[in-house]
Amino acid sequence: MDALYHDEKNKISTLLYSIIQHNSNQQVQEWLQQQKSKLEETNATQRFYGTFTAIPRFTGKNIIPDTTIPEFFIHGYTLDRLARMWWLLQLPTESKDQYVQTIEGLFGAADMNEQIALYGALPLLAWPEEWRLRTAEGIRSNIGPVLEAIMLHNPYPAAYLEEPAWNQLVMKAIFTDKPVHLITGLDKRANRKLADTLRDYAHERWAAGRTVNPLLWRLIGPFIDEVSFPDIVRVWHSENSVERDAATLACASSTYAPALELVKEEISTLSWDSVAARIA
């Protein structure tokens, strides 16, 4: 791996370890350091796997206060998850084949908490382009917390997923009632194809007599045209004030003149975050 990644990796590793230090006792830190030096001595895959799996037995699962490190929001983490993330950064990156094979091996036998730690750490793994298929596979999971580790506060998918996989991620988040506003890069990766699919989905929901997540209109807003505009008008006339706000915000983000005209008198104190807060 290139020198830039190497420097960056060491910096984040140090940062993570300092957070671990603030949230653990001497015994835990000694154990982690011991594992690290044993790994450096032997460079054995079994050692790397064994430690990764055993981490919660030694660290416990205290909740870590929310904190931000570059590119990364540590939110609702437990100590074992943070320690596993740190441990992943101790894996040597000299050989690409060996590195990828070792990480894939972890995914292959991971329990739920291990999957959460692994998918949450995607942005920190070396050779980021190698994890696209793995991430797409993760999005097929039916386990809510695993999906959340991929979807929420995770910069990897927006940075590396191809459009079809990205669209699956967003659709699945909406299908499974995830707080979509916490998806990193949501607006940046908005695209017409996704907007069209979500509009079809809204029609299905209406046909079944069900409601539509108001945040869905955030992804349709920038692509409003004469075809989709009637849908927005319908939502804008909703009895539900959250839906009306969502329609207003969607129009405000569009380039379609009639949509802008429709909401020109609305006061701009609305935000998608406030919509999200009201439906939570």
Added chain:
Amino acid sequence: MCCSHELTEKNLQPLTVNPAFLERIKGMRFFDPHIHMTSRTTDDYQAMADAGIAAIIEPSFWLGQPRTGIDTFRDYFNSLIGWERFRASQFGIKHYTTIGLNSKEANNEKLAEAVMEILPLFIYKEGVVGIGEIGFDDQTPAEEKYYRAQLELAKEAGLPVQIHTPHRDKKKGTQRSMDIAMEHGLDPRMVIVDHNNEETVQEVLDRGFWAAFTIYPFTKMGNERMVEVVKQYGSERIMINSAADWGISDPLAVPKTAALMHESGIDLNDIHLVTFRNAISAFAQSGQINESDFEAVKEIDQSLKFNGSTVLRGGQQPRRDNLSNIIK
């Protein structure tokens, strides 16, 4: 929560008509240390939660037909620590597992070797409370070989062992299982001998092992017989389970038997030991059971799945109305 599930308080209420046995055990909590949920439905999980089952152990077993490759074993073990555990949590039930190569499939030696190779990947996972269920079926040399190998594995990992005793030639098979465990230097307190009956219990207890009884209609113990066993042998080191699986079995065997014991005048403390506490004492020797998780599984799941909706309480799934012919 916003859209996919529009639920009202009514959707979450248990059915209004409770069977009499549920009234008798109201407020009691149960631990079923042997049940194969992989083969059961969500209706069972709901009924189990309603009947007070707080936690379960799902041992690795034979799925009804032999596996032909190592990957299906790997996926099975993965599902026990992954998907099945999550599925249980959605009903507020804490799910543990024991990992092992069952006796039937030990007879496919080539495959058995491959399974032995991957076992170390799984036995140290969180929530793995033992090696199991292992032991004898036909009592072949291959079964003995892998039983022994797995006893060594358990010893090395400091994990309890959950022994399946054979249906045929049970008494001798049970004795032989205990002899071999002693030969390998296992502490009998780390060994749970399962599927006991009136013929085997005395020796199992005398030799210091835990004695588990499976309440399983027609082929194993009935619960009236179980009441008599507890009357005769008391509650020390005795536990009951359902071993419910793909056969005609009953996932409510533990709470139903508790109700029957109560009706038969067995002391509440004895019922508590046999249907909850003893199993925890035995399997918590793995260091992997934390009783506060029984409550936590309910709350954690609520926040994870339902994002703090006011309607949904403790880890509940939307409740299907069994009495209505309308499906919403």
